Structures are given as C-alpha cells and as structure tokens.
Amino acid sequence: MRPINGMIPFPKILCLGLLTSVGFLGCEKAKQIKVYTIPTEPAPPASWGFASPSGPEKARFTITDTNGTASVSMTVLQGDGGGLLENVNRWRGQLGLEKLEEKALADVANPVKGLSKEARMIDITGISQRTQIESRLVGVIVTSKELTWFYKLMGSPLVVEEAKEGFLDYLPQWR
Amino acid sequence: MALAMKDNPLFKFFSSLRLTVVLLALSLIIIFFGTMAQEPMGLNIAVDRYFKSWFVDQVAMEAGVIKTAQLFGFQWPPVTPEQILGDRGWPVFPGGYLVGTLLLLNLLTAHYARFELSAKKAGIFLTHIGIITLLLGQLFTDILQVESFVSMERGDRRNYSISFDDNELVFMHPMKGGSNRVVSIPEQMLKNKTSTEHPELKELKIETERYWVNAKPMTADQLIDLDGETQKELRNKVLEQVYGLINTRITRMEEYLRENTNAERRTELTGLKAIFIEQRAKEVELRQVADLLGRVGEMEMGIYGYQQTDSKIIFNDSGVRNLIVKIRSYDDQGTISSLFKVAVKDRFIEGSLDEFNRYADDFLEKIKEYPGGAGENMVKNTRSLSERIKVKAKQHYIDSTQGKLGNFYRFVRPLSPVFDQNDRNLPAALIKVSKGGKELGKWLVTCSSDFQQSLEVDGETWKIILRPQRNYLDFNLSLVDLKWEKYQGTEIPKNFQSRVIVEDEEESRTVDIYMNNPLRKGGQTFYQYQMNQNQLGATAQTVLQVVKNPSWLTAYIGCLIVALGLIYQFLYHLVGFARKRRKAAV
Numbered sequence: 001m002r003p004i005n006g007m008i009p010f011p012k013i014l015c016l017g018l019l020t021s022v023g024f025l026g027c028e029k030a031k032q033i034k035v036y037t038i039p040t041e042p043a044p045p046a047s048w049g050f051a052s053p054s055g056p057e058k059a060r061f062t063i064t065d066t067n068g069t070a071s072v073s074m075t076v077l078q079g080d081g082g083g084l085l086e087n088v089n090r091w092r093g094q095l096g097l098e099k100l101e102e103k104a105l106a107d108v109a110n111p112v113k114g115l116s117k118e119a120r121m122i123d124i125t126g127i128s129q130r131t132q133i134e135s136r137l138v139g140v141i142v143t144s145k146e147l148t149w150f151y152k153l154m155g156s157p158l159v160v161e162e163a164k165e166g167f168l169d170y171l172p173q174w175r
Numbered sequence: 176m177a178l179a180m181k182d183n184p185l186f187k188f189f190s191s192l193r194l195t196v197v198l199l200a201l202s203l204i205i206i207f208f209g210t211m212a213q214e215p216m217g218l219n220i221a222v223d224r225y226f227k228s229w230f231v232d233q234v235a236m237e238a239g240v241i242k243t244a245q246l247f248g249f250q251w252p253p254v255t256p257e258q259i260l261g262d263r264g265w266p267v268f269p270g271g272y273l274v275g276t277l278l279l280l281n282l283l284t285a286h287y288a289r290f291e292l293s294a295k296k297a298g299i300f301l302t303h304i305g306i307i308t309l310l311l312g313q314l315f316t317d318i319l320q321v322e323s324f325v326s327m328e329r330g331d332r333r334n335y336s337i338s339f340d341d342n343e344l345v346f347m348h349p350m351k352g353g354s355n356r357v358v359s360i361p362e363q364m365l366k367n368k369t370s371t372e373h374p375e376l377k378e379l380k381i382e383t384e385r386y387w388v389n390a391k392p393m394t395a396d397q398l399i400d401l402d403g404e405t406q407k408e409l410r411n412k413v414l415e416q417v418y419g420l421i422n423t424r425i426t427r428m429e430e431y432l433r434e435n436t437n438a439e440r441r442t443e444l445t446g447l448k449a450i451f452i453e454q455r456a457k458e459v460e461l462r463q464v465a466d467l468l469g470r471v472g473e474m475e476m477g478i479y480g481y482q483q484t485d486s487k488i489i490f491n492d493s494g495v496r497n498l499i500v501k502i503r504s505y506d507d508q509g510t511i512s513s514l515f516k517v518a519v520k521d522r523f524i525e526g527s528l529d530e531f532n533r534y535a536d537d538f539l540e541k542i543k544e545y546p547g548g549a550g551e552n553m554v555k556n557t558r559s560l561s562e563r564i565k566v567k568a569k570q571h572y573i574d575s576t577q578g579k580l581g582n583f584y585r586f587v588r589p590l591s592p593v594f595d596q597n598d599r600n601l602p603a604a605l606i607k608v609s610k611g612g613k614e615l616g617k618w619l620v621t622c623s624s625d626f627q628q629s630l631e632v633d634g635e636t637w638k639i640i641l642r643p644q645r646n647y648l649d650f651n652l653s654l655v656d657l658k659w660e661k662y663q664g665t666e667i668p669k670n671f672q673s674r675v676i677v678e679d680e681e682e683s684r685t686v687d688i689y690m691n692n693p694l695r696k697g698g699q700t701f702y703q704y705q706m707n708q709n710q711l712g713a714t715a716q717t718v719l720q721v722v723k724n725p726s727w728l729t730a731y732i733g734c735l736i737v738a739l740g741l742i743y744q745f746l747y748h749l750v751g752f753a754r755k756r757r758k759a760a761v
Contacts, residue, residue, distance in 0.1 A: 034357075036356075076329055
C-alpha cells in the first residue's frame, strides 16, 4: 500500500488552542462569593440553646428561662428500637411512674399532627429519678420501615409547657 | 512551508528527543519530592503545589527536600505549619502543569516532524491519538473534577455533599415560597480579611476582625482546663526527674548485689524494680510516688545497712524532697483549679474580660476564707493560678458582642493547622457586620459548631454560620443501614456497605453502595469511602465520596481509540503475513 501523503499538515491552530486552553484552565481560580437558593432548612426554635449530644443521641438542645431549664434530644435507632411499650415504660420509669400494660397504651400514646400515622406522643409528669425534682416529659416516637426516631422534651414543667408547641411544630422537619 | 518550519531552531528544540528525556527526568524529580512533601504538607496541599502548579514554590520544595534528607539521617528541622500556610517564596522548580504541557508540545511537534501517515502506520497513529486523548483527559479531570463527601448516620437525610477542605461563611435569609437565599462567602476571604459587600447581602458589610485557621472555642472553665494541661505537663516533667533518681538508686543496688551476692535481696530488688517499671508507665498520685520512695529507701537500708535518718537514703535526699514539694504544689494547684472551674462554670456567659479578672481576684479572696483556714501555700498557689489564668484570659479573649456562640464561648484557643488527610482544620473568625456605616455587632463564627446564629436587621432575619462548603444535590439521600464486615478473626475490613434511599420528584429507590458498586446520579458518582465507629465501638457513620467529573468519558474514548489502533495494526500485519504465505505456497 502506498503512503496516503508524505506529511500530515501540522495542526498549528489545534495545538495553539490546546495549549492556551490548558494555560487558562491551569490557572488557579480565585474563589468568589456564590449565591443560590435552597429549600428551607429546618431550624430549631430561636429559644433553644445548643448542647453536646450524649450517648446515642444525635442532637441535643437546652432551654433556659426564669422558670428553670429543659432539654430536647433526638435519638435514632434501627428497627423498632425496642418497641413502643418498652420505650414508653422506660420514659415513665425516668419519672418514677409505674409501668403500663399493653392495653393501657392506647389511652396515653396519642397520634401527632404533622407526623406519620404511626407516630405516638406521650406527655407525663413525675419526679425525675436523676434530679429528684418534679419534671415533665413530652416524648414522641416515630417508626418507619427500618428506623425509629425518639424525640424527647424533658425538664421543669413550666418550661416544658412553654416549649411544647415549638417542639411539636419542629418535629416534622427535624431529621 | 512545512520544511521551513522544521528547520526553525525553536521547532527543532521542541521536537528534540533530548527535551523528552529532560522533561521525563524533571517529572521523576517532581514526583519524588512531591511524594516526600505529602508527609509534612498533607496530600492535597502537596498535590496542588507540585503537580497542579506551573512552578513548585520554595517552601514546598524545601518540605520535600528536608523530608528526603531526614530519611537519610540528617537532623534538619522540618518545615513548620506556619511556613506551609504562609508566604510561599519564589518559584524554584518547574511544576506538573509546565512539564506536562511541554511534554504534550514535544509529542505533537515530534509527531509532525517525524511521522508519516500511511496505511501501514495508521494503527500506530491511532494509538498515539488515543494516548494523547488519555493524557488530555487526565489533565481536564485534574482541573475540572470536584470531589466532596457525604457523611451520614442511620436515619440521616442529606441533600448536599461537603467539601473535603473548603469552608464557607454563609449568610442565609428566608424567601417567599419556603426557600432560603444563601450567600456563600469563601473562607479564603475571611483569611485575607477582605471586606465583603454584595448586592444580595442588602447593604450588609462584613469585615474580619480576627481569623484562626484552626481553633477551639472555649468557655471560662475550659480556659482553666487549658492552664491545668500546662501545669500537668510541668508536673510530669518533675515526676520524670524523681523517677530518674529512683532508677539510678535501683541500678546502684543491682550493681552492689552483683558484687555482694545476696539471693534474697536480689529477689526483693527484682520485685521492686517491676513495681517501679509498672508505676512509671501509668498516671499516679503523689502518695503512690511517696510510697515507692519509701520502699526504695527501705531496700537501701536493708542492702547497705544505712540508718533511718541517714541522708544516703533516698527519702532523706534533699534533692528528691524538693522535687516532691514541687509535685505537691502542682497537685494543690490542680485542686484549686478544680474549685475555680466550679466557681466560673456556667456563670461566665456574655462576660467581659474585666469581669473575668474580677472573678479571678474574688476567688483569691474566697480561698482565704476556706473552711479550716487556707494555709500560706494554698494562698500562694491560688495567687499564682489566678495570675496565670488572667494572662491566658487576655491572650484568648474575644470581644464578640452578638450571637449565641460568642456569648457562650468567650475565648478562642488557636491550634496548629493539621495536614493529615483524615483530619480537618476547624477555622474560626470574629466578624464585624455593619450596615450603612452603623456597626451591628461582632459575631464569633466557627466550624466547631453547626449552630446557626441569628442577625435581625430592618425586620429581616439572617442566619449566620461558618461551615464546610456545601454542594447541593437535586435529590435526597437517606441512610437506612450500614455494614462493616471483617475477615473472620481479624480486624481487616472485608466489606463496607451503605443502604441508602434516593428520593427526588421522579423516583424513590433503595440502593446498596459498596466497593465497585457506586451510585451514579445527577452527573455525580457516590463511592463507599469510609466507615466510622462511635465511642462504644459500634459502626455509627458512613462516608460516601462524591465525584463530579465532566470529562469522565475521555478515559473510555481514549482507551477505545488505543484499542482500535492496536487491533488495526495487528490485523494489518496478520493479513500481510497471510498473503505472503499464500504466495509462497503458490
């Protein structure tokens, strides 16, 4: 077979363009201010102060006012996390209350507006076994197919009363 | 025309084989020192300053050369973090981009000068085109690829990935229709103390008063802890001196027993030495040290026949006694420090430096009223502690006037920058915000907390946060489950696997991500990267590496062209060979 031609035309323009583009791209770009729009991100109520999560908790806040203090926490466990009855009784135990039977559960665990139909809330008051002072606990348990979320607002009854509405409003967005 | 160009000296230079050899040699040097520099500078900085630069700067080259020299036994001091992040100095060596570009030019000119396109060589030509495509593809990947990561625990949902290195100061305000407008200011602008104004910030002006590349915000009690750490280090140094003396005494007794054989004493001394070695390896209280000294003294009396009051016995040695007094003083200060911590804990929120100093002075007065009376030493130690704490407070105090973080953390401790790939610097800054010439306040912002602070101005609420830079996704990822399997009986990972739910307007599907099975969506690839354990040792967190590479196809195209070229070349020769054989047979 004969050669097609003796020489390939030198691709000057291609080569020049290539080198120029490499040069431009190689220069470090100064970082600029960026502006963009995102869907609203869930934010806790303004009165909640930050605190370090403890143990398996994923988030923790504190609420302090002239009536005392309360804490808000969120924990996620795999599966049913031990089940609704077990966890309700665990929380009742923290306030020194007696354990409930399965059949009594429906009377104290109520659905929560804005959450899935499986979500249940309890609102109990007793003596905190840790601090030995009167405390109120609003706890919400949300189960999905593979995970269970536990949200807990606990502390001075007056502070809990004040914070309860904001707590429940924040839950649907708090993951 | 073409021949005239080939005679051009510049063309000859660029197409010469000598240049190829020189450039390849330079590549080797860059790769070698660039690799060495990764230890002191960290992977990313070394890659940027050796390979993704036109020239290697003086500091980067020093880092590589010094590390190499250290490997050969030279005790040269390493390049400090401050040098690495400071002035880079002069360019001293060709960088990766320069050598790569020249190599490409060399390849193209050499091709033009020497290569003839014929059917016989078309396969080789095609193969070279494929290699050039691969080289360019790699270059464009280098320049255009963006890597980030998503870190999730079970139950987390994310619609963003975050940068491995970059941080952003975000000013965010709500808009109608349930969305937020985000103004992202690069950390670099805080670092350079650039005054920031932007139309989207609506006349807000942001200035950096102070900036720390890596820092830990502290409360008042953490500041006292910081002093405690220093005192503890000093205590341990004195303790080491005491141990050094004990060691000398034990060695001397061993030598004595070697010359004056006494099997019973030797067994006792061996037991004492074992106790000494064990004690030296762990943290001990003063009474345990005193107990050990007593045992050594008793052993000396037993072996040498010294008397109880003899100064030759270690616990009567005035040098040792002075050291013990020093340790007792450090321990007393530790106790006082704990009391001081309790005194200021949770009580020094929003406090000024003057108030803190008053706390320190008041504490000194209160110590004097200590139940049972404070001894002279206790008052002296408290005064010393109080003065030290005041110096530290002045050094680390930040005068933020707004925001919950600055109210809570009144002090900032600068930390050395980290360069390890698995570590991350947590920068902090004190920013001043003003509008229309009126100062609105100073906020402490820090990557150590994901708490969003508020700024209210003219009826509008802004959220402020310094955080790792986010790249928002067009979909949500939720982590359902993760697996960390190990080979039986070992700690060697066998399988990292994350089960995620991918949700957007069009679909909701469950995907398992594991090695060689990434998730590809929205022009991005999500690879299984790391698994992290919590404090209890349970697998708690997965990290997915997110790679966005617009030029990812070039690698496939390049390989295809190379394969076609090789196949063509092979078939061309095969056919020619077959023809020859057929002719020969005829």
